[in-house]
Amino acid sequence: MNMVASKKTERMATSIFTELADKKREAIKKGMDVIDLSVGSPDLPPPPHVVDTIVKYSKDTTKYGYTLKGIDEFNEAAAYFYKERYGIELNPEREVLQLMGSQDGLAHLATAMIDPGDYVLVPDPGYPIYEQGVMIAGGSIYPMPLLEENNFLPQLHEIPLEILHKTKMMIISYPGNPVTALANKEFFEEVVAFAKKYNILVVHDFAYSELIFDQNPQISFMSVQGAKEIGIEFNSLSKTFNMAGCRIGYAVGNEEALKILASFKSNIDYGIFYPIQMAAVSALTGDFSVLQKQVEEYEKRRDILISGLAKGGWQVANSPATMFVWAKIPSGWTSRQFAFELIEKTGVVVVPGDAFGKQGEGYVRMAIVQSPENLEKAAKGIAEFLQ
Numbered sequence: 001m002n003m004v005a006s007k008k009t010e011r012m013a014t015s016i017f018t019e020l021a022d023k024k025r026e027a028i029k030k031g032m033d034v035i036d037l038s039v040g041s042p043d044l045p046p047p048p049h050v051v052d053t054i055v056k057y058s059k060d061t062t063k064y065g066y067t068l069k070g071i072d073e074f075n076e077a078a079a080y081f082y083k084e085r086y087g088i089e090l091n092p093e094r095e096v097l098q099l100m101g102s103q104d105g106l107a108h109l110a111t112a113m114i115d116p117g118d119y120v121l122v123p124d125p126g127y128p129i130y131e132q133g134v135m136i137a138g139g140s141i142y143p144m145p146l147l148e149e150n151n152f153l154p155q156l157h158e159i160p161l162e163i164l165h166k167t168k169m170m171i172i173s174y175p176g177n178p179v180t181a182l183a184n185k186e187f188f189e190e191v192v193a194f195a196k197k198y199n200i201l202v203v204h205d206f207a208y209s210e211l212i213f214d215q216n217p218q219i220s221f222m223s224v225q226g227a228k229e230i231g232i233e234f235n236s237l238s239k240t241f242n243m244a245g246c247r248i249g250y251a252v253g254n255e256e257a258l259k260i261l262a263s264f265k266s267n268i269d270y271g272i273f274y275p276i277q278m279a280a281v282s283a284l285t286g287d288f289s290v291l292q293k294q295v296e297e298y299e300k301r302r303d304i305l306i307s308g309l310a311k312g313g314w315q316v317a318n319s320p321a322t323m324f325v326w327a328k329i330p331s332g333w334t335s336r337q338f339a340f341e342l343i344e345k346t347g348v349v350v351v352p353g354d355a356f357g358k359q360g361e362g363y364v365r366m367a368i369v370q371s372p373e374n375l376e377k378a379a380k381g382i383a384e385f386l387q
């Protein structure tokens, strides 16, 4: 039988990450010393108490059944974390929804909320699942360009009225991926007013809420007055507590929107393994000093990479947050030419910016998920390559 993928699958299939993995394999085959700065999977370990909790509960053979949904302790722990870290009061029962990673929510929210003909405003460049989620739902995309000259904030007044009248949802992320910029409270207030005016659900992806550097403020969208009336915020334990493989995250905020997503999800998944949920509880209610140490580690890595590149004559903008450096490439290259040639010549793997949208052309994304020594080596290799 000739197996044919659906049109939707085909549109998503050619991931740049597959292409990069092939090129990486070729470089390894040639005996090159490969340093992979492509995928944002944390290389640091989770806190020891998190691992201990998984071990403890994994030994309890009564905990291997379906959990169906988030246990109460998890919802309470997420509400506690939001209160402690961002000063936000949440009703654990109604304003917290557990997810199998924030990806789960981002992938399914559009299908739960959007019908064909509905528009979703997405950042360009943006994290790919924003657009793919809408595509799976059969909705339409309106890309909001994130340009350096606008501090990477979308210009809401430039969105045509005829689009706004068909728009049901908008996605933003500060700090985001690949664009690591931060937003200020005034921008979030503008978004709340805009969403109320046009009746739009705002989705704020706050996956990097705990990777904010140089003592910049950590502003949750939910801290803005009126945000709960029109918005939800995704958060995750993946980057904050290095639990990416555990697949656990959550959404907070507007209870009606969360109810719709929960109802959709109840048809397709049966909850997260109990020991993982308990591990998340121990992370969210545990010792927060680990978070500051982690910030310092990433700041150090960022500084090593950026100063190493500068030594080689490539001035790259400072990253105020996240585990990425969003770097404007020297003129004369396309993003793909630059990334592919860089692997071939140096073994350093970075992601071409156009993988995240049209406006990503001219940039590459580097994930600082390598040791300081490796980042120094990578910067040196890139600097030599450019010379």
Ligand SMILES: Cc1ncc(COP(=O)(O)O)c(C=O)c1O
Binding pocket: 040, 100, 101, 102, 103, 104, 127, 173, 176, 177, 205, 207, 235, 236, 237, 238, 244, 247, 248, 249
């Ligand atoms: C901006 C952003 N949002 C969401 C996710 C998904 O994270 P998870 O599903 O592990 O919570 C990622 C992962 O890299 C991300 O970069």
